[in-house]
Amino acid sequence: MDLFNDLVIPVGSSHLTLIRLMLYISASFLFAYTGLLFGSVFLSTRAASKAKKYNDFRYQKLAQDLIKVGTGITGIWFGLGIVPFLSFILGYPQLLAGTEGDVVGYLIVGLLVFSMAVASIYIYKNSLNFKSLFFSFKTNVRSKSESIVDDYHAMDEDVENTGSFTGIWGIILLLVATWFLSGATTYAYDQSMWGQSIFEMLLSANTVFKALLILSMGTAFASAVYLFYAFSWQGGYNFETEEEKQISKNFVRRFGLYSALLIPLIYAFQIVSIPNNALSGLLFVFGLISLLFVVFFAQSIYLTKTKEHASGIKYGFMFIMISFAMFTAQDQQAFHISNAVNLNSIADMHAKEEEERHALYATSEEEPVVDAQAIFDTRCIACHKFDAKGVGPAYNDVVPKYDGKEGDRRAHVELQSRGHLVCR
Secondary structure (H helix, E strand, C coil), X not given: CHHHHHCCCCCCHHHHHHHHHHHHHHHHHXXXXXXXXXXXXXXXXXXXXXXXXXXXXXXXXXXXXXXXXXXXXXXXXXXXXXXXXXXXXXXXXXXXXXXXXXXXXXXXXXXXXXXXXXXXXXXXXXXXXXXXHHHHHHCCCCCCCHHHHHHHHHHHHHHHHHHHHHHHHHHHHHHHHHHHHHHHHHHHHCHHHCCCCHHHHHCCHHXXXXXXXXXXXXXXXXXXXXHHHHHCHHHXXXXXXXXXXXXXXXXXXXXXXXXXXXXXXXXXXXXXXXXXXXXXXXXXHHHHHHHHHHHHHHHHHHHCCCHHHHHHHHHXXXXXXXXXXXXXXXXXXXXXXXXXXXXXXXXXXXXXXXXXXXHHCCCCCCCCCCCHHHHHHHCHHHCCCCCCCCCCCCHHHHHHHXXXXXXXXXXXXXXXXXXXCCCC
């Protein structure tokens, strides 16, 4: 993408650190939200499938609550999805300037697919709302007209098909977007892929395991967010019956535990697949901390089985957030280590350009030439004449007073206070 490469300018080490910090913050939001959105729509479609299979409105309501986990806040998809993607598109070319690594194209594809996934997921969300409305009428149809009943069932079936279709496509598109996101961030620090085909990037082990890790951690994150809001935040949701409460808790809790058990296994494969040029001791420290908080999360999820430990999910919610932050730090550390030489060369190039710029605009040692006649003709003559008093005293009266006192500070201050300029 030559357009973005043309916008790149060499910056100093402090600015490079600032860009890296921006990328870390963007990656933390984007990885976490992409995973959260996937987990939200995945769990919601599973609950909606159970509602259809068992004709149980409780699962239909659960499906609605679960999709709100990733879409409940207005504009969240833009602030935590689109904006971080744009930050990646603008930030990575700056840090990879002068190398063969060009991730912009892959990131743009990921952004477009992510946008389509968000559109499908919001259509699915709206279809769930309509479906719930029809569900409430379904058991209360008391019309003797068979045509009205048939029309209702036809509309109900259309909404059902729309929801199933858009929900599945939302999951598929989000999978593809996460795949490209993982591939682009892996490509940025795996220099063996530079100049290779797109399939080399997408099918690399690190790309695949990173995508799976984001999605599995996202499913755990979505389950933690739902359980936190449903059973801890401000007293939790108002369930109609205790049975409905247990159904919701057990359904989400089960997927949270499954994903928590998968994360360490996927994490191990992902770390092993990181290229040698990106490895460092700090990278393993971040990975171990992330896994440690996954264990804490799994324990908090498991303990929600009993009523007296149900409130402990608020800690699980925080544990999985910290785990995501450490995973992002690990990924950014791999990028920093693999591109350290290039980052130093960019900083050196900036320092060299700064030296040349200072040399070009350095103050000359020669004293500037002053055209006294021009100064008098353009400024002094408005108030002073040579031999006659005008607005100010005559020039011939002023000169003798200050003649020979060019270095006198008091004389200089006096002239400044009057706004006069002595021309010689």
